[in-house]
Amino acid sequence: MHRTLFEETHEDFRLLVRDFLAREVVPVYEEWRRDGLVPRDLFTSLGKLGIIGTAIPEEYGGGGQDDYRFNVVIQEECARAVVTLGGLRTHLDVVVPYFTGLANTEQRARWLPGIASGELYTAIAMSEPGTGSDLAGITTRAVRDGHHFVLDGAKTFITGGHHADLVIVVARTATDPGNRRAGLSLLVVEKGTPGFTVGRKLEKIGLATQDTVELSFDGVRVPAANLLGEEGAAFSHLSRNLAQERLAIAVGAVAQTRAAIDLTVAYVRDRELFGKHLSDFQNTKFELAAMSAELEAAQCLLDTAVSAHVKRDLTPVDAARTKLFCTETQGRVVDRCLQLHGGYGYILESPIARLYGDARVTRIYGGTSEVMKTIISKSLGL
Structure with a gap:
């Protein structure tokens, strides 16, 4: 379905991120996976390109663009490349807003320039x-x-x-x-x-x-x-960013679901079984058609939530609804995608296996699905 969430500046930013990932991350990503860690200088490289300082005010060396859609682009492009950049999502979507929103004048001068440049990681x-x-x-x-x-x-x-x-x-x-x-x-x-x-x-x-x-x-x-x-006052301070934290998890869930479907479509077109391509079987077609419909429903809900968040209108309840629906959809769809890959999907070297392993935690961190249901049910007067 046609998306209207992004503007030209976001699409230009997308090309910058996509090029960086293709040049600097994808060729060495398997090595990072074996090490269980991204290199520390990754963040300074991202800082030099202005990729991670968009929300930092210009007077502290940032981009002065407090627009969450830039963070969405980063997650979408990482999912497209089937990579994760360590704890970058948590740094950008969860932690940095506490510094930009709560730091006093002295603290902002002390910390924000380093955060914008990637020299300070949080x-x-x-x-x-x-x-x-x-x-x-x-x-x-x-x-x-x-x-x-x-x-x-x-x-x-x-x-x-x-x-x-x-x-x-x-x-x-x-x-x-x-x-x-x-x-x-x-x-x-x-x-x-x-x-x-x-x-x-x-x-x-x-x-x-x-x-x-x-x-x-x-x-x-x-x-x-x-x-x-x-x-x-930490409890109230923490509560103010919960909507964005949960929205960020939903962003990654939908982007990774799209990546899983794209990988699976490519795989079934190439894989042969009983003298036919796997994509020729009706079950394959019906499974992917159903998954595509689920993905588009999640994407529409997510884009509506992101638009509300950009306008500062996203409520904690709607953030909970979005996280619940998008992560549960991710769990179902990625599991079905792995099934269509057969035995190859269970091997860790396959991208779908990595997406499957990464998907499980989205229903846990940032508040479990059960916590999201509790929040939503309270809004219904239950």
Whole structure:
């Protein structure tokens, strides 16, 4: 179906991203997969081209284009090339908005130029070994000591934590027995700070190039000047970006679903079975036709949500609906695409196998499908 989401400037940006991926990523991507990590200089290369600094104000070296559609283009082109650039999506769609939206004048001058250039890479540390979606249950603590906070605790499942130069840590700075959500603060911990340890990389089903790690904080002295936003207001700060985080996951889900269908159409046209091309069988045609219809429905919903978000009109409930529908569609379609690939689809060297492994987590992170259903049902008065 004809899409009206993008303008000429986005399509020019798309060509820039597509060319970069073809030249700098695709030829070496298998090596990155074997290493389980993208090289750190990838982000400085992206910074030099202006690909990752679009949302940073011009006075700090960025593009001054706070238009989420540029982020959408990056995800779509990565899916088209069947690559993932480590934790870049989390850096751009989840973490950077906290810096641009909450940093004070001094912090903006200190951090935003490096973020725009790719010299500073970011992560956010919310999940703990004993707490996932329940942010109010966070036990990592930070106690005020003069001009510092002393931080103690542990975090897990931290995307981009291996490479990150700046980590936003959600920590409890006060306790209110009557309100579990109160007393949480955002502290920016800089790489190399004594007591801050980056632990092991966690082995995952998919997302092989994304560094997902454990972090620990043992008496880490964080300058009070690194408090991001208002002390004790982290819960409300985090809530303000949840819609974009969930939308970003939906963007990737739809783009990867499209890539899976494109790969499968090409495969069944080439694969021969019982003297016929696999594409000649009615079952193959009907399966791909049904998948195409599901994809277009998801794309229309997603484009409507992105347009609303660009206008600052996307509600948390609609973001939840979009994430739920798009990721569940991805799960069904990619599974059926792998089935049409037969045994080859189960081999990790095949692109469809990588898309299959990567797809499973989209129904978990950023809020599980069950959490999305809870949010939606509450909007129905249930």
